[in-house]
Amino acid sequence: MSIPTYNMDGLRLLRCICDEMRFGILEQLSQGEMTVGQIVQKIKRDQPLVSHHLKTLKECGIVSSESRGRHVVYRISSERLSALIVQIQEAGDEINDICDSTCCAK
Amino acid sequence: MSIPTYNMDGLRLLRCICDEMRFGILEQLSQGEMTVGQIVQKIKRDQPLVSHHLKTLKECGIVSSESRGRHVVYRISSERLSALIVQIQEAGDEINDICDSTCCAK
DNA sequence: AGTTTATATAAATCATCATTTATATGACAA
DNA sequence: TTGTCATATAAATGATGATTTATATAAACT
Numbered sequence: 149m150s151i152p153t154y155n156m157d158g159l160r161l162l163r164c165i166c167d168e169m170r171f172g173i174l175e176q177l178s179q180g181e182m183t184v185g186q187i188v189q190k191i192k193r194d195q196p197l198v199s200h201h202l203k204t205l206k207e208c209g210i211v212s213s214e215s216r217g218r219h220v221v222y223r224i225s226s227e228r229l230s231a232l233i234v235q236i237q238e239a240g241d242e243i244n245d246i247c248d249s250t251c252c253a254k
Numbered sequence: 255m256s257i258p259t260y261n262m263d264g265l266r267l268l269r270c271i272c273d274e275m276r277f278g279i280l281e282q283l284s285q286g287e288m289t290v291g292q293i294v295q296k297i298k299r300d301q302p303l304v305s306h307h308l309k310t311l312k313e314c315g316i317v318s319s320e321s322r323g324r325h326v327v328y329r330i331s332s333e334r335l336s337a338l339i340v341q342i343q344e345a346g347d348e349i350n351d352i353c354d355s356t357c358c359a360k
Numbered sequence: 361a362g363t364t365t366a367t368a369t370a371a372a373t374c375a376t377c378a379t380t381t382a383t384a385t386g387a388c389a390a
Numbered sequence: 391t392t393g394t395c396a397t398a399t400a401a402a403t404g405a406t407g408a409t410t411t412a413t414a415t416a417a418a419c420t
Contacts, residue, residue: 157346158339159277166272167378171265184397197379199398209349218387218396225349232345237264239338243315243331244263273408290367303409305368324366324417 164208169193169201171233174224177211178233181223270314275299275307277339280330283317284339287329 165171172191176182184202188195202222205211212225224230271277278297282288290308294301308328311317318331330336 157350158281158343159272159274159346161342161346161349162268162272162277166265166268168265169378171268175264185395194380195397196381196383196399200379203398215387215397220397228345228348232341233264235338235341236267239334240264240267242334243267275408291365300410301367302369302411302413306409309368321367321417326367 160208161210164205164210165233167201169197170205173198173201173205173222174210174233175237177222177224178230181221183216183219183221185219187222266314267316270310270316271339273307275303276311279304279307279311280316280339281343283328283330284336287327289322289325289327291325293328 165174169191173187176187176190182190184195184199187202188198191198202211202213206213206222209225210229211222213220213222215221224233271280275297279293282293282296288296290301290305293308294304297304308317308319312319312328315331316335317328319326319328321327330339
């Protein structure tokens with residue numbers, strides 16, 4: 149495996165957020181901080197799995213957390229990242245429009 | 255290929271670009287259109303593999319292509335997408351800074 | 361037509377990583 | 391201190407998807 153010639157940071161960020169659950173979690177958190185329990189309720193997945201993905205997001209520096217009693221509150225660690233989630237959603241929508249009208253109709 | 259080609263949303267866009275080669279290709283293309291051969295030279299990977307990933311990007315509507323003689327030129331299909339690649343890089347850099355100083359030192 | 365160049369495709373293998381299941385930790389309250 | 395609630399971790403399984411290898415097409419020459 150050779151040393152890549154492109155920006156490794158962008159790719160690392162992508163790898164971390166390009167998962168269904170993690171992106172779903174970030175969509176929730178882009179609207180404000182939440183406890184683990186609230187996230188579990190909202191996205192209706194098993195708690196251990198949610199915690200597992202939160203750990204991954206945290207290790208990547210994408211979210212940060214804070215203990216409040218027995219609860220743990222998670223939030224996206226910067227405004228830029230929060231905005232990026234929305235920008236990705238918007239870009240997805242735009243592709244949808246492009247594809248409806250022209251190129252990539254199956 | 256199991257990356258969906260229709261009903262695009264943020265997650266599907268991510269799935270398509272969160273690959274080392276595909277993100278590398280997009281970084282190249284964010285600076286202007288290129289032929290397959292030029293991309294192969296630049297990123298130093300096998301041609302069939304590059305073509306394979308270009309096909310995936312095209313099916314997702316992220317790039318478009320045009321034949322010119324025996325060459326095929328690829329480009330990113332919208333300004334917004336091109337900008338998004340850069341925004342992802344920048345967000346990655348920012349995380350790097352955050353992590354250097356605080357949380358996620360490995 | 362046959363040859364070279366540029367690109368695409370397909371099948372098989374291999375690697376990665378999400379999920380499940382089970383259990384552990386840590387905080388608060390009775 | 392014991393019980394319960396909230397969250398975390400770890401091992402095993404399973405699914406997905408990237409890469410390799412080999413071959414196919416298509417265009418522009420001779």
